[in-house]
Structures are given as C-alpha cells and as structure tokens.
Amino acid sequence: MDPRISLVTLGVADVDRAVAFYRALGFPVERWGDAAFFELDGAWLSVFPREALAADAGVDPSPARFDGVTLAHNVASPEDVDAVLDELVAAGGDLTQPARETDWGGYSGYVADPDGHLWEVAWNPHADLTSP
C-alpha cells in the first residue's frame, strides 16, 4: 500500500447544500450522480449522502458506529484492490465491505482501522486518482 490518501469523502444530509458551501470557497466541482467531487491539489474531496456512504461501506449509519467520513486509497487494477485489502486486514483492520464490482463500474471494498475509521480501496476505470 502506497502512503497516500486519494480521496476524502464526507457524508452529508444534503449534497446540494454541501456543494454550495464548497463552491463558495472556490473548490472546483465535478458532479457524478448523487455524489459531488472536488478536484483538489493532492487528495480530492467528495460529498455523498451519509446513509448511502454508510451502506457503501457496509456499516451501521448511526453516529456511534459511523463517523461520516471515509478515506479512499485508489489503485491501478482490481487485483491491487484485493491485495491492498488483504494488507489492511493483515495489519489488524476489519473488513466491513468485501471487494465487489460497484454500480459506478469500478471495484472496491472497505476496511475499518482499529478506531473504526474507514478506508475504501478502489479501482476506478473512469478517473485516475492513483497519484497526487
């Protein structure tokens, strides 16, 4: 696993409201479906409905169980997704969402760190976020 955060996703109640806030700050926005992505220098930012983000990660959406934020580590192939998920589990992480083909055409899974902070490991055929 390379030492890199590709994307930070914030779970939100209202994507349009969140987009208005970050757009007001001058963050360049790209929309895809229900999510919005902001192309930043270094790690990207995205916002996604909180309940849908919890479901994507395979976790209970209650605040006591889900902090509403995920960090993504993007890799270059589906095989790399499997390999990095194995690495995270070997380090003591908890696989909350086994790798699977996603509805957006990619391949990803999620692991919680020892405090429950979630890492998505993703292969995205539409956008290369594998380097800053």
Next chain:
Amino acid sequence: MDPRISLVTLGVADVDRAVAFYRALGFPVERWGDAAFFELDGAWLSVFPREALAADAGVDPSPARFDGVTLAHNVASPEDVDAVLDELVAAGGDLTQPARETDWGGYSGYVADPDGHLWEVAWNPHADLTSP
C-alpha cells in the same frame, strides 16, 4: 482558500495502537508529543486522541456531535489563517474555535461545514504543509 486538504486527522482511543496499524502498512511515521503524523504523498495523515481533538476544535466529543475526523488547511501566515476562517464563515460555516495561538507554537482555528465536518485552518511554523 486554495483547493487543498493539507492534513487529515483521525481521533483515536489509543495513539500507539493506531501508529502500529499504520506503520504495519508502511506509512512513514513522525511523532510529536501525543500526536503522530504520517508523511503521505499529497495530504498528510495524523492521529490524535479523540477527546483532545474535539477539545482542540471546540466541539462536544460525543459521536452525535463530533465525527472524530478533522481536515486541515495549512496556510503561510497567521494573517492567512484569519482570512481563510473569514472565508469559511462567509460561505456558511460555523466558527467552533476562534483563531488562537496554539500550545505547539502555531496559530489556528476551526470551522464546521454545514454537516458539522470540521476544517482546521492552521499556520505551522515547524512544518510547511502548504503545498502537496
């Protein structure tokens, strides 16, 4: 405000346990006091005791009020901290911690976005995290 996340901080129950996890993944670690910092490509990662992180941000530490994660936006001077905090508030953010000199020798404040996700705006005289 430049479109950039300088640092992602995860609130944790046990800094040593979190460091062991991220070190096992090969993340290069640097320790300063109670916190640990990992130098990543792009946005850095840090871990800090959850209660102390909430206190630093000026928010209630309960899971319903604090998601346990902060995003930092580092700038080049204390004056820039004030200017970017003003920008975040003008965009609709909520100032949870007015800018002040910190015990680590820097100058920072915090703003919550419309969903309560916290941004720290920081000037750090010890480490330049103002570019990826």
